[in-house]
Amino acid sequence: MQYFFFHLMGWPYLPEDFEARYDSAWIWLPNQLYDPVKGQDLYREYINTLAYADELGFDGICVNEHHQNAYGLMPSPNVIAGALTQRTRRCKIAVIGNALPLYNPPLRVAEEFAMLDVMSGGRLIAGMVIGGGPEYFSYQINPTNARERFREALDLILKAWTEPGPLLWNSRHYFFRNVNPWPRPLKHQNPPIWIPGVGSAETIEFVAQRRYCYMGIPYFHLDVFRRVFGQFREACARAGYTAKPEQMGWGIPVYVAETDRQAREEFEPHLWYFVRKHMKNINITPPGYTSPRSALAILKNRSFFLPAQQTWDDIEKGVFAIVGSPATVRQKLNTYRKELGVGVVLTGCQTGTLPHALARKSMELFAREVLPHVRDA
Amino acid sequence: MFETLKKLKYGARVLLSKGGGQPETITVAGRPTVIRHAGEGPAFVYLHSTLGEASSWLPFYQTWARQFRVLVPTHPGFGDSRGFEQIDTIEDMAFHYVELFDALGLDEIILGGVSLGGWIAAEFAVRWPERVKRLWIADAPGLWVNEQPLPDLFRIMQHPAQTREMLFHDPHSYMADLVFKAGGSEEERLLNTYQNLTVLARLVWERPYDPKLPERLHRIQCPTLLLWGEHDQLVPPAYGKAYQKYLPHAEWKLIANSGHLPMFECEAEFVEAVTRFCQA
Numbered sequence: 001m002q003y004f005f006f007h008l009m010g011w012p013y014l015p016e017d018f019e020a021r022y023d024s025a026w027i028w029l030p031n032q033l034y035d036p037v038k039g040q041d042l043y044r045e046y047i048n049t050l051a052y053a054d055e056l057g058f059d060g061i062c063v064n065e066h067h068q069n070a071y072g073l074m075p076s077p078n079v080i081a082g083a084l085t086q087r088t089r090r091c092k093i094a095v096i097g098n099a100l101p102l103y104n105p106p107l108r109v110a111e112e113f114a115m116l117d118v119m120s121g122g123r124l125i126a127g128m129v130i131g132g133g134p135e136y137f138s139y140q141i142n143p144t145n146a147r148e149r150f151r152e153a154l155d156l157i158l159k160a161w162t163e164p165g166p167l168l169w170n171s172r173h174y175f176f177r178n179v180n181p182w183p184r185p186l187k188h189q190n191p192p193i194w195i196p197g198v199g200s201a202e203t204i205e206f207v208a209q210r211r212y213c214y215m216g217i218p219y220f221h222l223d224v225f226r227r228v229f230g231q232f233r234e235a236c237a238r239a240g241y242t243a244k245p246e247q248m249g250w251g252i253p254v255y256v257a258e259t260d261r262q263a264r265e266e267f268e269p270h271l272w273y274f275v276r277k278h279m280k281n282i283n284i285t286p287p288g289y290t291s292p293r294s295a296l297a298i299l300k301n302r303s304f305f306l307p308a309q310q311t312w313d314d315i316e317k318g319v320f321a322i323v324g325s326p327a328t329v330r331q332k333l334n335t336y337r338k339e340l341g342v343g344v345v346l347t348g349c350q351t352g353t354l355p356h357a358l359a360r361k362s363m364e365l366f367a368r369e370v371l372p373h374v375r376d377a
Numbered sequence: 378m379f380e381t382l383k384k385l386k387y388g389a390r391v392l393l394s395k396g397g398g399q400p401e402t403i404t405v406a407g408r409p410t411v412i413r414h415a416g417e418g419p420a421f422v423y424l425h426s427t428l429g430e431a432s433s434w435l436p437f438y439q440t441w442a443r444q445f446r447v448l449v450p451t452h453p454g455f456g457d458s459r460g461f462e463q464i465d466t467i468e469d470m471a472f473h474y475v476e477l478f479d480a481l482g483l484d485e486i487i488l489g490g491v492s493l494g495g496w497i498a499a500e501f502a503v504r505w506p507e508r509v510k511r512l513w514i515a516d517a518p519g520l521w522v523n524e525q526p527l528p529d530l531f532r533i534m535q536h537p538a539q540t541r542e543m544l545f546h547d548p549h550s551y552m553a554d555l556v557f558k559a560g561g562s563e564e565e566r567l568l569n570t571y572q573n574l575t576v577l578a579r580l581v582w583e584r585p586y587d588p589k590l591p592e593r594l595h596r597i598q599c600p601t602l603l604l605w606g607e608h609d610q611l612v613p614p615a616y617g618k619a620y621q622k623y624l625p626h627a628e629w630k631l632i633a634n635s636g637h638l639p640m641f642e643c644e645a646e647f648v649e650a651v652t653r654f655c656q657a
Contacts, residue, residue: 028532136582137532144579145465286531286582287574295571296564 001337001375002344004094005053005363006062006218006251009046009080010352011070013038014277024281025070026134033070042073045356047080051087052360056367060092060125062346064196065099068138071278078112085120093120096196096215097127101146102139106153106174110160110181117185126191127215128154133285144288147202149173161190194249199228200294208235208243215346218251219279219306222319222336225250229340245343245377253321254333254347256365260324266358267323267349268312274351279307326369333374387555390436397442398434398449400457406476408460411451416442419510420483421655423449424474424490424497426516426638427577428556429569432456437640437648444656445487450477452497454576467519467580467587471500478508487655489513489602491640492612493577496587499620503593511655513602515647516637518612520619521586528611531582534574546608546636556641594623601627602654606635606642628654 013035014025022029050061063080066072074080077095084093093116098109109128117124130150136143152171156179159169165180185191193212197203199220207214214232216225229248236243253271257263283305285295302308306320315321322332337345349362398413413434421441425431431451441447453473454461464470474497478486488509490498495517502509518527533539541548541557558566601624605617614631621627630650632639639647 140583142579142582144575144582281535284535287534287571287578288582292568292571292575296567299567 001377002059002246003371003374004060004062004092004249004344004346005050005058006064006096006346006348007046007050007350008064008066008072008278008348008352009042009074010274010278010350011073012042012273012353014070014273018277019280022280024134024284025278026282026284027068027137029068029070031068039073046073046350047083047087049350049356049359049363050080050084053363054088054091056363057371058091058347058363058367060094061088062094062096062348064096064127065102065129065135066132067102067135069134069278071282078116081116081124082119085116085123088120088123092123092125094125094194095127096125096194097129099129099131099135100153100157101141101149102131102135103153105176106156107160107176107179107181109153110157111183113157113191114161114181114183114185117187117191118183122186122191124185124191125194127194127196128157129196133283133289136286136289137284142288143286145173146289151206158190161185196251197228199224200290201231202291202294204228204231205235207247208232209239211236211239211241211247213247213249213344215249215344216251216342218253218346218348219320221304224301224304225340229342233341243341245341248340248342249344249346250337250340250342251346251348252319252336253323253349253351254329254362254366255321255323255349256326256329256362256370258325258365260328263323263325263328264312267321267351267354267362270351270354271315271321273353275306275309278352282307326365329366329370330373333370337374387436387551390439397439398447402457403477403480405473405480406460406463408453408463408473409458410453410460410473410477411457412448412477412481413438413450414446414448415439416445416447418445419487419655420485421445421447421487422478422483422489423447424488424494425449425452425455426490426492426494427573428492428638429455429573430640435640437644440648441652444652448481448483450474452493452576454579455573461576461579464576464579467496467500470497470580471504474501475505475508484508485510487511487513489515489651489655490517491515492517492637493580495519499590499594499597500587502597502599503590506596506598509597509599511600511602512597513604513651513654514617514620515604515639516606516609516612516617517620518581518585518616519587519590520616521588522615522619525613525615527585527616530611531574531578534570543610544637545642546606546634547642550642552641552644556638591623594620597624598626600654600657602630602651603627604630604632604639604647604650606637606639607631607633608635609637611637 063077065077166178169176195207196215233243255267397415431449451458488498495514496519545553603617605614635643
């Protein structure tokens with residue numbers, strides 16, 4: 001049973017009247033709202049927080065890629081991961097992930113991930129994603145064949161890592177005469193592959209067939225995760241094997257304080273900042289990004305997504321976050337992770353406005369009073 | 378009251394035009410393509426917009442069918458036409474149509490279309506000018522005007538009310554209503570719209586025009602009509618003027634009370650302008 005600490009590196013300084021004035025924290029939010037001087041302190045604090053997770057005994061830390069938004073300030077998670085290879089000693093570094101269709105050539109991912117793997121002494125987990133809908137607006141990359149390009153790029157990267165170069169690559173979207181990345185990754189074949197997903201049947205099926213790890217992106221109702229991991233196990237069975245728990249990761253914000261009441265008081269305002277500002281219109285879906293049927297399903301399932309939640313009761317009932325005393329968090333984590341059958345939990349508490357000191361306190365309590373009691377199978 | 382009468386009248390005309398233009402499917406270069414046709418006379422091909430208005434036989438097709446052999450194909454990826462996975466660019470669309478016209482034995486045609494359809498017509502005509510007897514283009518993208526960047530439809534479409542305002546001069550008219558509420562249940566409409574916009578996105582997402590088109594338009598020497606809704610906000614009249622710059626022999630016609638979709642918003646004036654031009 002492994003516990004990772006994920007971080008979005010959100011921007012905490014959005015104006016009070018953000019909801020009234022702006023459509024979304026994505027794509028079109030004027031970048032004059034970003035202040036590089038404040039940004040400098042923020043990166044330092046955020047990197048410190050992630051390095052602290054290593055010290056405290058989390059099994060790994062997660063960073064991810066988003067563009068032109070206030071939700072996550074890592075347009076290149078590889079830059080942050082590069083810094084973390086030098087600030088951490090023990091934990092895995094999961095980059096979940098690089099949005100492959102956004103890289104041309106995708107060989108860039110093969111190179112940078114290999115660098116990170118070598119620099120960290122083989123601690124990289126290589127996350128590969130299609131990338132969220134908004135990224136396709138930000139990068140003007142065609143969303144209608146993103147899935148096709150994702151699969152081609154993924155196979156290209158794996159081939160570049162596992163077969164001796166130079167070699168030739170020829171597929172519908174990519175042609176390379178000289179595939180020969182220096183450096184190569186440290187691991188025997190390639191770093192473990194994690195694919196984050198939001199529950200689409202196509203991704204579940206694909207990850208199961210390839211025997212990769214499926215990471216359920218947080219911010220969904222518990223029922224969504226119940227369905228997703230059930231479907232994943234079925235897909236693995238159809239592919240002729242039994243899903244291993246470590247192939248399944250559950251993303252869930254976790255905040256721990258001395259008592260239940262204190263935990264809620266300390267955390268709740270910051271969760272709503274995240275929900276109402278950073279997640280506003282996050283589900284912008286460009287046409288062709290999914291099949292029309294999947295797009296309709298996303299639309300219909302909006303009420304199971306965090307941005308649709310209105311009250312603390314909604315958060316608790318849907319298990320959108322686990323917030324409480326060490327005893328409460330222990331009990332809830334054990335109940336749900338066992339029910340879901342997952343072997344990886346991606347926890348996180350930094351929502352943007354949460355003061356750094358509170359984030360550290362929650363992490364300490366989690367490491368000391370929760371972690372030792374939530375490891376058994 | 379007046380609006381209701383207008384609605385009833387349009388409904389009656391839709392009923393009357395039924396029976397014309399039954400769909401047939403022809404396989405073109407491996408792509409099953411739906412085509413509706415009626416009438417006799419010179420071959421007159423209408424290329425539809427991103428609305429996908431080829432999925433039923435509309436009154437204005439019926440009007441043209443009194444004098445022409447009207448053919449209304451459905452582009453790959455729209456409605457029941459297949460083979461979208463083979464289409465990457467606007468050029469692929471032009472090649473799709475040369476294959477279709479070959480399959481139908483159409484050597485010479487009157488060709489025209491609205492919006493996306495007009496652009497495909499232009500791309501066809503620069504490649505096979507000898508096959509186009511007359512060309513009309515309405516409210517079509519294809520070029521780029523620096524002074525007036527095209528609005529981002531893919532952003533606007535997130536807001537249905539804004540989309541309506543962008544498409545119609547009078548977004549509250551009965552035709553605007555009809556266009557927005559046509560085509561079955563809410564769910565079917567959403568699926569349809571998403572599918573149609575997927576085809577458009579495939580063609581225009583990275584670059585919403587063809588940078589080669591200006592240097593190729595001179596190849597079109599046949600009589601050409603450019604007609605534009607005066608209040609087209611999606612592809613403003615400046616884009617029609619840009620076509621005219623490269624097609625100096627083209628006739629120019631503005632439709633005073635129309636937005637982007639003159640065939641719905643000012644049907645009579647639109648149909649008459651096209652008919653008069655094509656008869657001449």
